[in-house]
Amino acid sequence: MFGIHYRLERKATWLILGIIGAASVGGIVEIAPLFTIHQTVENVPHMRVYTPLETAGRNIYIREGCYACHSQMIRTLRDEVERYGPYSLAVESKYDHPMLWGSKRTGPDLARVGEKYSDEWHVAHLTNPRHLVPESVMPSYAWLGRNKLRTDDLGAHLAALRTVGVPYTDEMIKNASADAYGQAAPDTPYAEGVTQRYGEATTVRAFDGRPNDLTEMDALVAYLQILGRLTDAAAKPVAAREDNNAQP
Amino acid sequence: MHYIDQLTRNERQSALVILIGLCAAGLVLGIAGRDSLLGIHGLMISIIAVVTIFAVISRYYNPEPGAERFDDYYDEPSKLGIILAMGWAVIGMFFGLWTSALLAWPELTFDAGWASFGRIRPVHTSGVIFGFGGNALIATSFYVMQRTCRARLPDQLSPLFILFGYNIFCILAASGYLMGITQSKEYAEPEWYADVWLVIVWVTYFITYLRVLARRKEPHIYVANWYYLAFIVVVAILHIVNNLAVPVSIGSEKSYSIFSGVQDAMTQWWYGHNAVAFFLTAGFLGMMYYFLPKRADRPIYSYRMSILSFWGITFFYMWAGSHHLHYTALPQWVQSLGMTFSVMLLVPSWMSAANALLTLNGAWDKVRDDATLRFMMVAAVFYGLSTFEGSFMAIRAVNSLSHYTDWTVGHVHAGALGWVAMITFGSIYAAVPWLWKRESMYSPRLVEVHFWLSVSGTVVYVLAMWNSGIIQGLMWRTYNESGTLAYSFIESMVAMHPYYIARTFGGLLFLMGAVVGCYNLWMTIRHAPRGARSASDLLPTGTPALQPGE
Numbered sequence: 001m002f003g004i005h006y007r008l009e010r011k012a013t014w015l016i017l018g019i020i021g022a023a024s025v026g027g028i029v030e031i032a033p034l035f036t037i038h039q040t041v042e043n044v045p046h047m048r049v050y051t052p053l054e055t056a057g058r059n060i061y062i063r064e065g066c067y068a069c070h071s072q073m074i075r076t077l078r079d080e081v082e083r084y085g086p087y088s089l090a091v092e093s094k095y096d097h098p099m100l101w102g103s104k105r106t107g108p109d110l111a112r113v114g115e116k117y118s119d120e121w122h123v124a125h126l127t128n129p130r131h132l133v134p135e136s137v138m139p140s141y142a143w144l145g146r147n148k149l150r151t152d153d154l155g156a157h158l159a160a161l162r163t164v165g166v167p168y169t170d171e172m173i174k175n176a177s178a179d180a181y182g183q184a185a186p187d188t189p190y191a192e193g194v195t196q197r198y199g200e201a202t203t204v205r206a207f208d209g210r211p212n213d214l215t216e217m218d219a220l221v222a223y224l225q226i227l228g229r230l231t232d233a234a235a236k237p238v239a240a241r242e243d244n245n246a247q248p
Numbered sequence: 249m250h251y252i253d254q255l256t257r258n259e260r261q262s263a264l265v266i267l268i269g270l271c272a273a274g275l276v277l278g279i280a281g282r283d284s285l286l287g288i289h290g291l292m293i294s295i296i297a298v299v300t301i302f303a304v305i306s307r308y309y310n311p312e313p314g315a316e317r318f319d320d321y322y323d324e325p326s327k328l329g330i331i332l333a334m335g336w337a338v339i340g341m342f343f344g345l346w347t348s349a350l351l352a353w354p355e356l357t358f359d360a361g362w363a364s365f366g367r368i369r370p371v372h373t374s375g376v377i378f379g380f381g382g383n384a385l386i387a388t389s390f391y392v393m394q395r396t397c398r399a400r401l402p403d404q405l406s407p408l409f410i411l412f413g414y415n416i417f418c419i420l421a422a423s424g425y426l427m428g429i430t431q432s433k434e435y436a437e438p439e440w441y442a443d444v445w446l447v448i449v450w451v452t453y454f455i456t457y458l459r460v461l462a463r464r465k466e467p468h469i470y471v472a473n474w475y476y477l478a479f480i481v482v483v484a485i486l487h488i489v490n491n492l493a494v495p496v497s498i499g500s501e502k503s504y505s506i507f508s509g510v511q512d513a514m515t516q517w518w519y520g521h522n523a524v525a526f527f528l529t530a531g532f533l534g535m536m537y538y539f540l541p542k543r544a545d546r547p548i549y550s551y552r553m554s555i556l557s558f559w560g561i562t563f564f565y566m567w568a569g570s571h572h573l574h575y576t577a578l579p580q581w582v583q584s585l586g587m588t589f590s591v592m593l594l595v596p597s598w599m600s601a602a603n604a605l606l607t608l609n610g611a612w613d614k615v616r617d618d619a620t621l622r623f624m625m626v627a628a629v630f631y632g633l634s635t636f637e638g639s640f641m642a643i644r645a646v647n648s649l650s651h652y653t654d655w656t657v658g659h660v661h662a663g664a665l666g667w668v669a670m671i672t673f674g675s676i677y678a679a680v681p682w683l684w685k686r687e688s689m690y691s692p693r694l695v696e697v698h699f700w701l702s703v704s705g706t707v708v709y710v711l712a713m714w715n716s717g718i719i720q721g722l723m724w725r726t727y728n729e730s731g732t733l734a735y736s737f738i739e740s741m742v743a744m745h746p747y748y749i750a751r752t753f754g755g756l757l758f759l760m761g762a763v764v765g766c767y768n769l770w771m772t773i774r775h776a777p778r779g780a781r782s783a784s785d786l787l788p789t790g791t792p793a794l795q796p797g798e
Contacts, residue, residue, distance in 0.1 A: 005555050009469050012461040016481060019474075019562055023482045023526075026566030026589070027489075027518050030582050034511045040579055041510060059502065063428035065366020075575035077648055079725040082733055090577035093509035098433055101513050103572060105652040106351065108737045130354075135742050137354040139364040153284075153500065160496045164506045 042091040044233040049095055049166055050226065051198050052154040052180040057223025059157075060216050061100070064141065071102030072111040072227065085112035086234040095166045095230070107138060112228035119207050122221045145208060145217040151177040172197050184218040185211045251408055252307040254317075254324055259405040263304050266409065271297035277441060280499035285427050286441070289420055289501065296416060313404070321394045323683050325407035329387025330676055330683070332415060333380050334766050337669075339422075340375025341759040347372050348755050352748040362426040370425040370437045376664065377435060377527065379418045384672045385531040386411060386453070389476045391679055392538040393457060396473055397464030406456045413449035417442055429501045433516050435523050436490050440503040443491040450487070454480050471554045475534030478562055482526040490519035510577055517572040525565035528663065532671050533561075533600055539675040540624045541607055544614055549606035553599050560596025564589050571642035574651060583644065590642030594635060601632035619692065619699040623674030626703060630666025634659060649721040654744070658713025665706040665758055673698065673765060680772055687779035690771035698761045698768070705757030708750060716747035 008014055034040050050058060061067070074080050076087045088111050093099045102109075117125075121132065126144060129136040154176035162168045172179070175193055182190025183204050188211075191204045207221040228234070255263060271294050278290025350356055350365045357363045390407055394400060401407050421438040424430065430437040438446075457480060461469065493503035507515050541548050548554060570578060570586030605628050608615055615625050637659050641650045650656060677695055681688050689695055723740040727733060 002552055002555060006468075009474070010467050012458065012469060015469060015474065016458075016477060018559075019478045019481050020485070022559060022563040023478070023485070023566050025563065026568075030567060030570060030585060031511070031514050031518060034514055034579070034582070037579070062430060062432040064361075064364065065369060065425075065430065065432075067432055068366050068369050071652055073576050075648070075651075077575055077725075079727075079733060083724070083737070088577050090510040093513075093577075095508060097508045097512070098431065098505040098516065099507075099509050099512040100432065101573075101576065103434065103652070104656065106741075133738060135738055137351050137741065139350070139354060139357050139366070140359065141364070142359060143361055153496065156496045156500065157502070157504075160494050160504050163494045164504050165508065 040090060041094055042089055042233060044091045044231050047091065047094065047231045047233075048199055048202075049168060049172075050230070051183055051194060051202060051222070052151070052158060052172075052176040053149075053183040053219050053222045054226050055157060055161070055223075056149060056151070056154060056180060056216075057219035057221070058100075060144070060220045061223055066110075067100045067102045069102075069104060069106035069138070070108065070110045071105050072099075072109065073101035074109055074111050080109070084109045085228065089234050091233055092228070092231060095161075097161060097164050097166070110224070110227055114225050114227040114229040115203075119205060119221055119225070120209065122224055123208050123217060126217065126220065141220075144220055145215055147216040149180070149214045149216050149219050151180045151214065154180050169197070180219075181214055183222060184208070184214055187211065251324060251328065252304055253310050254313050254322075254404050255408075256312050256404065257308075259403065260304055260308055262405055263409075264301060267297045267301045267304065271301065276498075280497075281501065282499070284500050284502075285424075285429055286499060286501035288427065289424065289429070289441070292420070292423070293416070296419075300412070317404075318400060320400075321391075322401040322404060322407070323391065323394075325401070325411055326387045326391040326679070327683050328408075329383050329390070329411055330680065331769070332411065333383035333387060333672070333676070334762070334769055336375055336379025336383055336418065337762045338759070338766060340372055340377075340380050341755070341762055343368050343372040343375055345752065345755045345759050348748065348752045352745065352752055361428065367425050367428060370430060371422045373435060374418065374421045374425070374437065376669075377523075378421065379415075381528065381531075381668055381672065382414060382418070383411070384676065385476075385479065385527075385535070386414060388535050388539070388675055388679065389457070389479075389531075391683070392472050392534065393460045393476065396466065396470035396538065397460050398466050399460050399463040402456065402459040402463065406452055410449055410453045410456065413445065413452070417446045417449065420445070424501070431491070431493070431503065431505065433490060433505070434520055436487070436516075436519060439501050440491070440493055440495045441501070443487070443493075447484070447488060450480070450484050454484065470537075471548065471551075471558065472534045472537040474558050475530045475537065478558075479526050479531035479534065482522065482530070482562075486519045486522050486526065490515055510579075513573055513576070514570060514578060514582065518566070518569040521569035521572060522565055524663070525561065525568075528668050529565075530561065532668050535675045536604055536624065536628065536671050539671075539678045540604055540621075540628070543618070543621045543624065543674070543678045544608055544611040546607050546609070546611050549603050549609070553603045557596040557599035557603065560599070561593070564593040564596065568593055568642065571647065572651075574644050574647040587642050587644055587647075591639050594639040597635035597639075598632055601628050601635070604628035604631075619695040620674050620677040620689075623670050623677065623699055623702070626699075627667050627671035627674060630662060630670065630706070634663035634667060637662060649725070650717060653717040653720040654713045654747070655717025655721065658710050658717055661713065662706070662710045665702070665709065669758075670702060670706075673702065673761075676765075676769070680769060681779065684773055685778055686772055687777055690768055690775060694764055694768045698764045701757050701761030701764065705754045705759075705761060708754030708757065710754075712747045712750035712754060716744045716751075719743055719747075 074084045074088045081087055125132050126141045128140045129138040155173050158168045158173045158176050178190050179194045182194045184207055185191060186204045194204055195202050203225055208215055208217040274290045274293030274297055278287050278294060281287040281290055347369045420442040429439050431439055492506045495503040505512055567589035568586055570582045571590045574583050608625060615621050640646055677689055720740050723735045
């Protein structure tokens with residue numbers, strides 16, 4: 001064996017091919033089947049996609065690095081389920097490009113934070129966390145309420161997401177900017193389009209409390225309020241989920 | 249700017265073509281992205297290119313380097329790389345200190361977006377991993393490959409292009425985070441255009457390495473080169489696969505990963521863990537396999553252990569990434585495979601550490617007297633400790649406690665400070681006098697000071713994080729007598745406060761060490777007495793001298 005190596009290490013090409021070969025096996029065995037074994041992601045009917053406003057909010061969440069301190073993955077452990085809610089299912093992040101499971105909890109998990117607190121609470125908390133939780137070490141994000149949300153390119157964002165597999169319709173892409181405005185302006189004609197395209201259950205509210213002013217705060221709060229609520233599959237008993245999986 | 253004088257006329261022309269191409273690419277991004285953040289980066293790229301174009305033009309007609317350059321190894325890129333590495337070390341560690349201070353004193357953000365925790369944290373991680381670690385790896389790999397192959401770098405331009413291009417990537421990364429440009433993939437945060445640029449640089453690096461190997465006068469490829477090769481090849485594979493994404497448009501900095509959810513999580517941690525394996529381990533083992541035996545003046549203890557540990561590390565590590573996803577929505581069979589291979593990984597890891605420490609047999613008096621060699625010895629010890637800890641934390645039951653806590657942060661820093669940074673400082677202190685033809689560093693006493701600051705900083709940091717992580721993990725899962733959770737989340741956070749202060753202090757010690765190192769480096773270059781040229785500076789003309797490990 002060492003004799004073979006003695007010859008191998010004289011040939012750069014074979015050494016490199018050996019490295020590529022040895023290093024490829026693990027990834028191929030562990031990753032490739034995740035795309036082909038269909039039990040990997042549960043089959044759930046009526047899973048809704050993120051609205052343009054929530055997508056914008058998700059991008060702000062990414063931009064500010066929220067994932068560095070907040071996970072979105074409740075593990076299958078008793079204390080986590082009791083603290084945060086039903087454990088996370090693979091399907092719940094099916095439309096998350098990229099996923100935001102996180103790897104550190106300096107702050108609590110957010111996988112099911114949607115509708116746990118009021119919009120007012122979130123706005124006040126993001127503006128200055130220590131007004132509500134004196135011991136908090138979260139940065140204040142007051143400027144989110146001052147920054148206008150950019151909406152003109154949201155159609156392009158949705159189109160890119162469709163390219164990678166999120167089922168946005170042409171209608172959704174065409175109306176993305178108007179829908180982003182409408183979701184935070186309940187008493188305008190734009191609001192109707194949002195519920196038409198994304199479902200009656202879609203939350204249409206003036207998230208930052210100012211319906212005429214579409215800010216980054218609106219978008220981030222809209223995103224936080226949908227977390228864990230794209231599907232109710234996790235709240236159903238396991239047997240019911242397996243029935244769904246049995247369907248082709 | 250004397251780097252341009254080392255280029256031949258043809259190379260100066262090629263450099264101009266490359267720079268004009270880069271400038272044009274920057275302009276395209278700048279114009280297409282004029283109403284987004286991408287425009288700023290496009291403009292930055294163009295400005296850097298234009299400034300460099302002027303520098304090349306101003307020296308275009310300077311005399312070309314003579315044929316005598318072929319008598320000597322080409323070490324200017326290594327010198328530049330070491331200076332850049334030390335500069336990034338101070339920047340990256342300063343941002344680390346600031347990031348850690350924010351957890352103890354959250355108001356240090358000045359109500360400014362760019363200064364908030366989420367934006368400066370990746371400046372720290374990328375600054376130290378890619379800025380400090382990457383430049384040190386490139387610099388030492390040029391040094392080591394030439395000497396162990398007994399062949400000069402094939403040309404003057406490509407090594408300088410690699411360093412120049414790589415540092416543009418680092419600058420795009422760090423400045424992007426502050427503006428809010430990030431993919432959110434840990435340790436792969438830079439956006440699509442920076443990723444594409446890195447691929448170009450990295451392929452050049454790989455080809456340069458192959459060209460040196462092809463010209464080698466030494467029939468056997470030395471073990472350090474196996475590791476550097478694995479580092480270059482596998483990092484390329486990881487980088488390309490994990491960063492596959494669809495940009496919103498050519499004029500937008502934003503892209504969407506082609507992977508989602510569970511597949512994305514697995515791909516990300518396959519990347520993330522193997523960035524640890526092939527960037528932070530394989531590359532630095534390459535460094536260790538050259539500089540430790542050279543400095544100790546002892547051959548590598550065991551050739552067979554080198555072979556077994558190299559292939560063990562290359563094969564096993566790639567399976568281990570899923571241990572970052574225990575108890576998650578990742579299928580359990582993948583979690584179990586990840587755990588199994590992580591535990592097995594201890595064998596080749598400890599074999600490497602043992603090989604390094606046993607090499608020091610017969611040279612322990614030098615370890616006592618020479619802080620440079622002691623840096624490398626302590627690095628090997630921390631390598632052994634943190635790989636044991638890593639295998640331990642990959643066990644599902646242990647991971648249920650440690651995951652999401654500061655224990656992970658402590659583990660990473662035991663490896664990053666104790667192993668990666670210390671082997672780098674040791675190698676730099678060994679290489680600098682050889683490169684600049686000095687008798688020794690300007691002040692061996694300051695190397696000693698740096699050593700003790702580094703060791704004490706690492707120990708304080710790691711102990712603080714072990715304590716906070718385990719306390720955190722236990723508080724989250726403690727039940728009271730009535731069967732409900734005993735602590736609210738905020739109570740666990742309040743309990744962290746003293747440890748966060750201690751950790752910041754540990755980081756401060758480590759940063760002070762790096763600053764002392766920079767001063768010592770500067771004074772060595774400027775003021776230390778010139779030493780005689782050592783035999784290893786000269787290309788062999790007659791019978792080869794014995795190389796370490798042979």
